[in-house]
Every structure is written in C-alpha cells, then in structure tokens.
Amino acid sequence: MGKKYSYIWVGLIILIFGIIFVPKIVERLQKGDVVEHDRISRDSENKPLSYIELGGEKRKVPAFALLNQDSLLITDQDYLGKVYIAEFFFTTCPTICPVMNKNLVQLQEEFREFEDFGVASFTINPVYDTPGVLKAYAEKYGITDMDWHLLTGDAVVIYELANSGFNIYAQQMPEVAGGFEHSGLFALIDRDGYIRSREDDYGNPIVYYRGSIPEDRGADDAGETEQISLLKEDILKLLEENDR
Structure with a gap:
C-alpha cells in the first residue's frame, strides 16, 4: 500500500507541475523570451569592444613577415590602419576550413565598400601551401579583396605565431x-x-569568434549563438570607431 500511495503522490506532483508551469513555458516560447544559453547576446547597448589583456597589457598582434598568394612579402605593418580578421587554416582541410573561408568570403562581400577592412589567412601546412597553391585556392573560393592575404612561410614561425602569438x-x-x-x-x-x-x-571578453559554424545554421546543438552575425556587428563597430 505504501508504494501505491507513493505513486499517487508522484502523479499528483507531475500533474500540478504541468498545470502551473507548462503553460508559462509555452507562453515564453511563443513570445521569443527563451534564448540561447551561451551567455553571448546581441549588443543592444552598443558597448565598446574589449581589449584582450595578458599580464595587464593589451594584447597586440606580434610581428610577422610572410609571402602571400602573389609571392609578395606581407608584414603586420601592412595591416596597420585596417580592421581585419585573422585565421589559421590549410588548403587541403576536409572539415572546418571550407566553412571558415565561406564565412570569410561572406564578410568580404559584406564589407567590400570599406577600404580599411582586410583578412589574414595563415596556412598551417606551408610545405604544401605554396603561393601558387594559395593563389588557386583564392580563385576557387572567390577571394578577391586586395587586403585579403593568404600567407605562407616557415612552419616553425607560423606555429609560433598561432600558438603563442594569437x-x-x-x-x-x-x-x-x-x-x-x-x-x-x-x-x-x-x-x-x-x-x-x-x-x-558576465563582462568577460569572448576573445575569439567561432568561424567554423555556418551563419545560416543559427544556433548549434549546444545552444550557442551563431557568431558570424555577431562578428559582423563588431567589425562595423571597429570600422566606425572615432577614438583612434
């Protein structure tokens, strides 16, 4: 009998929960009040972007000098005065690189009218990714922006740049x-x-943006906000900054 009454009480609790809370949850869903739980939201207040700090100092892109797809020497100094995206990829990547570069091509088109926007794509397979290979890759993906450089060089230098520099x-x-x-x-x-x-x-810099999620996919299975749209907002914010 005791077990029977326990089942009855459990059933009553479930019934009460359904009567009280389920309609409220449905109402929130209909109103769009339920959002992704990645702690990153749209910037309705137009807050300035954060600086990334290390040891109390603002983190700056380290010096580099590498060849681009046209065999021209490109350095970090060539990007001064520009707002740009940096990525690490390789041309034979069978997984996330195609998505990353399709997202970057989309950004290229979005900000084509801005002369001070660019991209730096560093290959992590420089032995294979010669300037000629990078040139063919650029043509395949529709990379046409003069300030989008696909960069290759010494592998040790590039891995140091990726893992320690960025x-x-x-x-x-x-x-x-x-x-x-x-x-x-x-x-x-x-x-x-x-x-x-x-x-x-919570006021913490997200530091980097996930480039491997297609924008038209929306939130992923973990409920994370699609970050390419957020990145678009933040690129524009930097392009419009007047406090230089």
Whole structure:
C-alpha cells in the first residue's frame, strides 16, 4: 500500500507541475523570451569592444613577415590602419576550413565598400601551401579583396605565431583527418593591431569568434549563438570607431 500511495503522490506532483508551469513555458516560447544559453547576446547597448589583456597589457598582434598568394612579402605593418580578421587554416582541410573561408568570403562581400577592412589567412601546412597553391585556392573560393592575404612561410614561425602569438591552437596531427588539427577560431584586430572582442553576459571578453559554424545554421546543438552575425556587428563597430 505504501508504494501505491507513493505513486499517487508522484502523479499528483507531475500533474500540478504541468498545470502551473507548462503553460508559462509555452507562453515564453511563443513570445521569443527563451534564448540561447551561451551567455553571448546581441549588443543592444552598443558597448565598446574589449581589449584582450595578458599580464595587464593589451594584447597586440606580434610581428610577422610572410609571402602571400602573389609571392609578395606581407608584414603586420601592412595591416596597420585596417580592421581585419585573422585565421589559421590549410588548403587541403576536409572539415572546418571550407566553412571558415565561406564565412570569410561572406564578410568580404559584406564589407567590400570599406577600404580599411582586410583578412589574414595563415596556412598551417606551408610545405604544401605554396603561393601558387594559395593563389588557386583564392580563385576557387572567390577571394578577391586586395587586403585579403593568404600567407605562407616557415612552419616553425607560423606555429609560433598561432600558438603563442594569437593563442589560437594549431598542430600537425597525422592521425586526424587532413593531418592537422586547429580550433577554427577568428581573431578580430583593430586598426592599431590590438585584438578586440565583445564581452559575454558576465563582462568577460569572448576573445575569439567561432568561424567554423555556418551563419545560416543559427544556433548549434549546444545552444550557442551563431557568431558570424555577431562578428559582423563588431567589425562595423571597429570600422566606425572615432577614438583612434
């Protein structure tokens, strides 16, 4: 009998929960009050972007000098005065790189009218990705912006730039698809060479933007806000900054 009454009480509790709370949840869904739980929201207050700090100092893009797809020497100084995105990729990547670069082409088209917008794409497979290979890749993906440089050079230098300079993970991994592993993140850099980002709902910089999620996919399975749209907002914010 005791077990029977326990079942009755459990049933009553479930019934009461359904009567009280389910209609409220449905109402919130209909009103659009339920949002993604990644702690990153639209910037309705138009807050300035944060600087990324390390040891109390604003983090700046380290010096680099690499060849682009036209065999021209490009350095970090060529990007001063421009707002740009930095990524690490490789042309034979079978997984996230095609999505990343399609997203970047979309950004290229979005900001085509801005002469002070650019992209720096660093290959993590420089032995294969010669300037000629990068040139063919640029043509395949519709990379036409004069300030979008696909960069290659010494592997040690590039991996140091990725893992220590930007803190964006990249590593040669023969056992994974394509032979390389990397994070698929985009870094946003301002005209003075500082890495910038928006903050999450707790006031912490998100630091990097996930470039490997297609914009038209919306939120992913983990409920994360699609970040390319957020990145568009933040690029425009830096382009319009007047406090240089």
